Amino acid sequence: MSFGPVRVLKANAQEERGEIARISSFVGATAIGDLVKTTLGPKGMDKILVSGSGDGQNVQVTNDGATILKSIGVDNPAAKVLVDISLTQDKAVGDGTTSVTVFAAELLKEAEAMIGQRIHPQTIISGYRKALNVAKDALKSAAYTSNQEQLREDLMKIAKTSLGSKILSQHSDHFAKLAVEAVLRLSGKVSLDSIQVIKKLGGSMEDSYLDEGFLLEKRAGMYQPQQITDAKILIANTPMDTDKIKVFGSRIKVDSIAKIAELELVEKDKMKEKVEKICAHGINVFINRQLIYNYPEQLFADKHVMAIEHADFEGIERLALVLGGEIVSTFDTPTDIKLGSCKLIEQVTIGEDMFLRFSGVPLGQACSVVLRGATQQILDEAERSLHDALCVLTTHVRDKRVVPGAGASEMLTATAVMSESQKVPGKESLAMEAYARALIKLPTIICDNAGLDSAEIISHIRAAHVKGMHNIGIDVENGTIADVLEMGVLESHAVKLGVIASGTEAAEQLLRVDCIIKCAPRPRTKDRRPFRFPFVDYYDLQKHGVRGRGRNFYLHVGDYLGINKADGNNDANKENKTETTIPNQIHPILGVWHVLPSELSSQYDNKIKENKIEKIDEKELERSLDEHSHGLFIYFHGNSFDRSAEHRCELYNILSAMDFHVLTIDYRGYGDSSGQPTEDGLNVDAHAIYNYARKHAPTKDIYIWGHSMGTGVATRLAAELSDAGIPPKALVLESPFNNLRDVVRNHPFSLPFRRLPWFDWTVIHPLIRSGLVMSSDKRVQRVTCPILVLHAEDDHIIPIDLGKKLVDSAVSADRKVKFVKFAGDREFLHKFIHRAHELPSVVRTFLEDAQLPEKGKGRTPRYSEEEIQMVEEK
Numbered sequence: 001m002s003f004g005p006v007r008v009l010k011a012n013a014q015e016e017r018g019e020i021a022r023i024s025s026f027v028g029a030t031a032i033g034d035l036v037k038t039t040l041g042p043k044g045m046d047k048i049l050v051s052g053s054g055d056g057q058n059v060q061v062t063n064d065g066a067t068i069l070k071s072i073g074v075d076n077p078a079a080k081v082l083v084d085i086s087l088t089q090d091k092a093v094g095d096g097t098t099s100v101t102v103f104a105a106e107l108l109k110e111a112e113a114m115i116g117q118r119i120h121p122q123t124i125i126s127g128y129r130k131a132l133n134v135a136k137d138a139l140k141s142a143a144y145t146s147n148q149e150q151l152r153e154d155l156m157k158i159a160k161t162s163l164g165s166k167i168l169s170q171h172s173d174h175f176a177k178l179a180v181e182a183v184l185r186l187s188g189k190v191s192l193d194s195i196q197v198i199k200k201l202g203g204s205m206e207d208s209y210l211d212e213g214f215l216l217e218k219r220a221g222m223y224q225p226q227q228i229t230d231a232k233i234l235i236a237n238t239p240m241d242t243d244k245i246k247v248f249g250s251r252i253k254v255d256s257i258a259k260i261a262e263l264e265l266v267e268k269d270k271m272k273e274k275v276e277k278i279c280a281h282g283i284n285v286f287i288n289r290q291l292i293y294n295y296p297e298q299l300f301a302d303k304h305v306m307a308i309e310h311a312d313f314e315g316i317e318r319l320a321l322v323l324g325g326e327i328v329s330t331f332d333t334p335t336d337i338k339l340g341s342c343k344l345i346e347q348v349t350i351g352e353d354m355f356l357r358f359s360g361v362p363l364g365q366a367c368s369v370v371l372r373g374a375t376q377q378i379l380d381e382a383e384r385s386l387h388d389a390l391c392v393l394t395t396h397v398r399d400k401r402v403v404p405g406a407g408a409s410e411m412l413t414a415t416a417v418m419s420e421s422q423k424v425p426g427k428e429s430l431a432m433e434a435y436a437r438a439l440i441k442l443p444t445i446i447c448d449n450a451g452l453d454s455a456e457i458i459s460h461i462r463a464a465h466v467k468g469m470h471n472i473g474i475d476v477e478n479g480t481i482a483d484v485l486e487m488g489v490l491e492s493h494a495v496k497l498g499v500i501a502s503g504t505e506a507a508e509q510l511l512r513v514d515c516i517i518k519c520a521p522r523p524r525t526k527d528r529r530p531f532r533f534p535f536v537d538y539y540d541l542q543k544h545g546v547r548g549r550g551r552n553f554y555l556h557v558g559d560y561l562g563i564n565k566a567d568g569n570n571d572a573n574k575e576n577k578t579e580t581t582i583p584n585q586i587h588p589i590l591g592v593w594h595v596l597p598s599e600l601s602s603q604y605d606n607k608i609k610e611n612k613i614e615k616i617d618e619k620e621l622e623r624s625l626d627e628h629s630h631g632l633f634i635y636f637h638g639n640s641f642d643r644s645a646e647h648r649c650e651l652y653n654i655l656s657a658m659d660f661h662v663l664t665i666d667y668r669g670y671g672d673s674s675g676q677p678t679e680d681g682l683n684v685d686a687h688a689i690y691n692y693a694r695k696h697a698p699t700k701d702i703y704i705w706g707h708s709m710g711t712g713v714a715t716r717l718a719a720e721l722s723d724a725g726i727p728p729k730a731l732v733l734e735s736p737f738n739n740l741r742d743v744v745r746n747h748p749f750s751l752p753f754r755r756l757p758w759f760d761w762t763v764i765h766p767l768i769r770s771g772l773v774m775s776s777d778k779r780v781q782r783v784t785c786p787i788l789v790l791h792a793e794d795d796h797i798i799p800i801d802l803g804k805k806l807v808d809s810a811v812s813a814d815r816k817v818k819f820v821k822f823a824g825d826r827e828f829l830h831k832f833i834h835r836a837h838e839l840p841s842v843v844r845t846f847l848e849d850a851q852l853p854e855k856g857k858g859r860t861p862r863y864s865e866e867e868i869q870m871v872e873e874k
Contacts, residue, residue, distance in 0.1 A: 016516040022121075025510045026112045028076030032069070032083065033105020039063035040098050041446035042164045042476050061377045063165070064384050065098030066090035078108075078510050085506040089498055094391020095162055096499045099442060103503035106441045110434035111511055119427050121511045127431020128511075130424065131417045132504045134432075135439070136497065138416035139409060142470055143401040143493040154402055155180045157490040159389045161405050164489075166385035167378065171205050178210045178369055179386060183393040185212075185365040192390055193321060194366040199379040202351045203372035208382075213359040214322045215368040218308045219347060220356070221292065223301040225284070226347055231306075231358075233340035234281055235316060235325045237289040240271070240296045240309070268295060275299040277331040285345060289316045289327075306345065308356065324362035392492050401493035404484040406473030407443025407461065409496050414439035415465045439500070443474055450476045457481060536644060538591055538672055545649035548601035548656045551594045551621050555665070557587035560688040560695070588668040588675030590685055592692075593643050594621065595652045595662040597630040625661055625697040632700050634689055635664040636717075638708030638735075638831070642671030648707075651834045655705075658840055661697075665689050667713075679712075679774060686717040690728075701729040703847070708798065708830065711736035712774035719779040727785040730850050732843070734790045735830055737798045738777035738805040777806055781813035786850040788843070789817060790833050794824035818846055 016024055038045050049060040049071045062068060069083040082104055086097045111124050146154040159176035168175045182195050198215055220226050254260055275296050278286055285306045292300075292309035300307040311319065320327050325340025343360025350370060369386065373379040396402065403409045414436040421432035440458060447454035457474060460481050464472035473489065475482035484490075537543060541550040596604070604616050625632065633655050637648055643664045652662050667682045668675030675681065693702050706714025711733040718731045737743045780787070787810060791803040800821065810817045820842055822828050828835060836842075 018514055021513055021516045022112075022115065024076065024516060025078035025513055026108050028074070028078035029082055029105050029108045029507075029510060031076070032074070032079045033102050033109075035072075036065045036068055036098050037102045037105075037445050038449060039065060039068070040102060040165075040442070041449045042169060043446075043450035044098075044165055045449065046167075059377060060380060062381050062384060063098075063167075064381075064388070065101055067384060069097075069101065077516055078513075081506055081510060085502050089502055090388075093395045093492065093495045093498050094388045095492075096495045099499045100503045100506075102445065103438060103442060103499060104506040106438035107435065107503060107507035108510060110438050111431075111507065114430060114434060117430075119430065121514075123427050124431045124434075125508050125511055127424075127428035128435055128504055128508060130428060131421070131432040131435035132500065134417045134420045135413035135435075135500050138413045139403060139493065139496055139500070142409065142412050143403045146396070146400045146402060151397075151400070152180065152184070154490060155183065155393055155396060157488045158396055158402065158492055159393055161489050161491055162389045162392050163385060166388070167381045168205070168385045174206055175208070175382075175386060176389070178208065179389045179393055181210050182367055182369060183390060183397060185367055186394070186397075187365055192387075192394065193318060194363055195390065196318060196366075196368040197371060197383055197386065198350070198355075198368055199371045199373075199376075199383060200351045200353065201373065201376065201379065205371075205373055205378070205382065207372040209370055211357065211368040211370060213357040213368065214319065214342075214361055214366050215348075215350075215370070216308070216311065216319060216356045216358070217353060218311060218356055219354045221297045221301060221307045221309070224297075225304055225306050228284055228306055228345040229343070231285045231340075231342050231345050232281075232283045233285040233287060233323055233325055233342070234278060234283045234337070235287050235320050235323070235327050235340055236278070236329060236331075237316070237327055238274075238329045238331075239290055240274075240288055240292040241290070271296055272299060274331070275303075279303050279305060281331070281334045281337060281339065283339060287311055287316065287319065319358075322361045322363045322366040323358065392495060395494045396492045399492065399494045402490045403493050403496050404471050404473060405489040405491040406476070406482075406484040406487065407446055408471055408473035408484045409491065410439045410442045411458075411461050411465050411473070412470045413500065415462070435504075446474060446476070450474075450479075452476070452479050536642070536672070538593075538644065541593060541595065544644040545646055545653075546593075546595055546656075547653050548598050549596050549604055549616065550601075551618055553592050553594070553618070555590045555592050555688060555692060557590060557668075557685060557688040560691040561587070561684070587684070587688075588673055588681075590668065590688065591643065591666045591672040592689065593652075593662070593664050594625075595656050595664075596621070596624065597659040597661055598657045599659050600624060600630065601656070622696055625693070626699055630659050630661055630700075631703065632661040632663065632693060632697055633703045633705050634693060635662055636686065636704070636706040636710030636713045637664065637666075638710050642666045644671070647831045647834060651705075651707075654834055654840055658844065660703075663689060663693055682713050683716055683720075686713050687720075690717060690721070703730045703732065704728045705732040705734065706736070707734040708736075709774075712740070712776050715776040715779050715783065716774070718785060719782040722782055722784040727783065730786050730788065730847060731783060732788045732790070732846075733803075733806070734833055735792070735795055735798050735803070736776065736789060736806050737774075737802040738809065740774040742802055742805075743798060777809040780806060780810045781815065783810070783815060786846070787815060787817045788846045789819045790822070790839075790842075791820075792822045792824070792826070792828035792830070792833055794827060795830045797830040816850075818849075 039047065044063050046061050046063045047068050049062065049068065051058045051071070060067065060071065066086050066089070069086050074080055074083060082101050085104060086101045089095075089100045090097045107128065111121070114124055115121065156176050159179045160172045163169060163172040163175055163179075186194065196214060198217070254263075279300075283305065285308070286300060287308045289311050290309070292307055297307055297309075316327060320340065323340025323342055324338070326338040328337050331337070341362060342358045344358075346357055346359070348355050348357045351372075371379055371382050371386070373382055404412075417432055417439065418436040421429045421436065424432060440462075443461065444454045444458055447457050452474075457480070461472055461474070464481065469483075471483045471485045472481050473484040473487075475487065539552045541552065608616075635648070635651070635655075637643060637645070643666050648664070652664070655662050665685060666673040667677055667685050669677035673685075690702070690704075693700075704714045704718055706712070714731060714733065715736070718728055721727050789803060789807055791800045793800050795803075803819075807817055807819045822833060822836060826836070833839065
């Protein structure tokens with residue numbers, strides 16, 4: 001009895017164990033730390049974050065760690081943990097988001113080195129925990145509490161330290177003062193809801209200011225009071241746009257237009273009644289989140305009530321808080337509604353925009369900070385910087401403890417941890433030393449980002465702290481060390497504590513990981529619709545230049561496979577048995593056009609004009625292939641583009657004007673057809689469309705037309721049908737070639753290289769080995785139907801000499817061939833033979849000579865006369 005491995009997880013689920021899982025975590029965390037560490041410190045660099053494309057592209061310029069990590073998409077699980085810890089730090093205290101990420105990454109780097117020394121992760125975690133406790137105690141002992149007298153001064157220093165690493169560093173005094181004034185107005189409250197930040201383009205950053213009122217970017221309605229004293233305000237979220245019938249989306253059956261007018265009068269009466277109820281509250285200001293239409297606006301103006309419409313949801317929520325009111329939607333019980341109030345409402349201008357200022361509001365701490373700047377990116381970054389400063393200040397108002405900044409706190413805690421590690425026996429002491437090194441990494445990175453000699457400066461700071469000078473830190477401006485308290489560089493104790501505590505917890509969480517399991521993706525139903533070529537509407541044939549009517553449909557190749565062999569003992573069939581075998585594969589869906597003969601198209605146009613039919617049924621068009629006396633051409637296009645190319649549509653128009661049906665396909669992998677193109681695959685596609693034509697037009701003569709690469713497809717199809725004893729009625733080859741090898745050698749792109757000795761080995765031989773040969777010169781010898789070859793003497797893609805070689809090969813097998821050459825001075829090149837006005841006559845004469853039945857004949861369209869200079873028949 002054998003026991004094979006048992007798979008527990010679902011298929012497609014992924015599992016990483018042991019060392020591989022740890023390495024994956026370390027790599028992800030290190031990558032995130034390296035990404036944001038260059039933004040750390042007062043001289044940190046910014047990142048440009050770009051999302052979207054074109055006109056919808058969004059650009060952010062920032063050095064805020066939380067913003068950077070929130071904006072990037074990460075797939076590594078460990079990286080996501082660090083992103084989450086940074087966002088948590090941002091929500092908790094508003095600053096230190098970069099520091100906590102870098103610190104956690106450095107702890108994991110140190111842990112990776114220790115694991116390489118065979119130290120168990122649990123031992124490292126235990127050492128980190130002891131080090132964290134020592135760091136907390138050291139930080140607590142170094143902190144001092146701001147008393148009421150020095151609170152304002154400490155807030156200014158903390159704000160300047162926070163703003164010193166932001167875009168506002170050049171104006172830190174100005175914005176620190178704004179932030180401190182705004183926070184002190186809160187009177188000890190920690191919520192920032194009553195502080196509004198407004199961004200307005202224009203001016204310089206020093207033009208930013210603090211407004212003691214509440215600003216709303218709206219204006220009063222027409223003919224209404226523009227200034228209100230002792231305002232009584234009703235704040236609502238109610239529809240005020242039903243003063244007229246909304247025609248769109250409404251169904252009203254009336255006998256006359258006058259009835260609609262009566263309905264509008266009823267709606268106006270309802271609106272008037274609603275306005276009366278609102279005004280019955282004794283208000284002189286009405287603020288609505290929704291629109292206010294002209295009629296109710298006029299009613300409010302008549303009652304001398306200021307009506308403000310379309311206040312955004314966030315604005316109206318904050319406005320209700322500031323004004324002491326409630327947002328209502330019904331007005332039947334005035335006694336239950338709490339109105340807002342303020343001493344003065346007036347209009348002010350900021351830049352070029354009009355605002356309403358609410359002064360003397362019940363929530364006295366409410367204020368607005370107006371930011372000015374040259375670009376939207378500057379304003380956005382200034383808002384983020386100011387928000388971080390406000391969060392730090394509110395945190396300090398609550399905690400009131402400060403610690404020295406500029407790397408002094410990190411060196412203080414690192415020195416304490418390093419000293420304590422000497423008292424701890426065992427391998428845990430190594431983890432504590434690693435913890436201290438990770439702490440020292442933070443001031444080291446600050447020095448590196450400032451372009452300073454970090455080794456020199458850090459060594460001096462360490463020596464100073466060992467001597468007990470715990471306030472020594474980095475003087476970034478002068479490139480030396482200094483007493484940070486004298487410099488005025490202070491940080492909130494809560495921010496520093498959050499950095500070391502959260503960073504340690506994140507590193508500990510990742511160190512515990514010994515297995516990463518990725519769940520299997522949710523199975524999705526395969527989309528069986530064919531691929532659509534971008535920006536192409538294949539259903540509208542006339543949009544692409546087809547003059548008559550037609551249809552677009554999709555052909556499932558697997559439904560039309562098989563070649564009906566007339567004689568199994570045919571010698572040619574035996575010789576080519578392998579070639580006629582259709583590969584066993586998953587067959588694609590082909591995009592097909594069916595262009596109607598012009599006569600039939602005109603009949604349908606007349607029926608539609610005479611209202612005999614509303615539209616043409618697709619099945620009827622399919623039946624028309626066999627019901628009307630018109631011939632049928634199957635067209636195989638060249639290698640470039642798809643069936644909607646302009647020169648191909650012109651040829652469809654010519655054949656349609658000759659009263660032929662035209663069926664044309666996009667091979668697999670072309671246009672909106674699915675699959676990948678191969679020579680055998682293209683042959684299968686050709687058989688599928690031919691069998692479709694045979695099925696739906698069994699009594700019709702079917703002719704095949706190929707152009708360029710399509711001549712190789714058409715010749716192979718005609719040869720295999722001839723082998724089976726059911727050849728097409730005729731074969732037309734436009735700009736053909738003898739074999740693909742000669743086409744490649746004579747292509748304009750190959751001319752500079754074809755004489756080099758390695759050309760055949762690197763270009764030709766791989767084509768032959770892959771089976772991509774298209775040997776039309778050999779296959780044409782098996783074609784038993786009449787052949788018409790059309791070629792321009794100035795063809796620059798497939799030289800006319802290759803067409804002559806194909807003709808010579810057919811003639812050598814005693815095949816009936818007509819070769820028509822068009823003079824080079826007519827500039828038909830490779831794909832414009834359809835411009836020859838005599839082309840319909842040439843084709844018609846050829847088909848008549850092929851002894852086609854009368855019902856297959858068509859009419860010749862009108863063209864300007866031009867003589868063919870050379871017609872050669874063999």
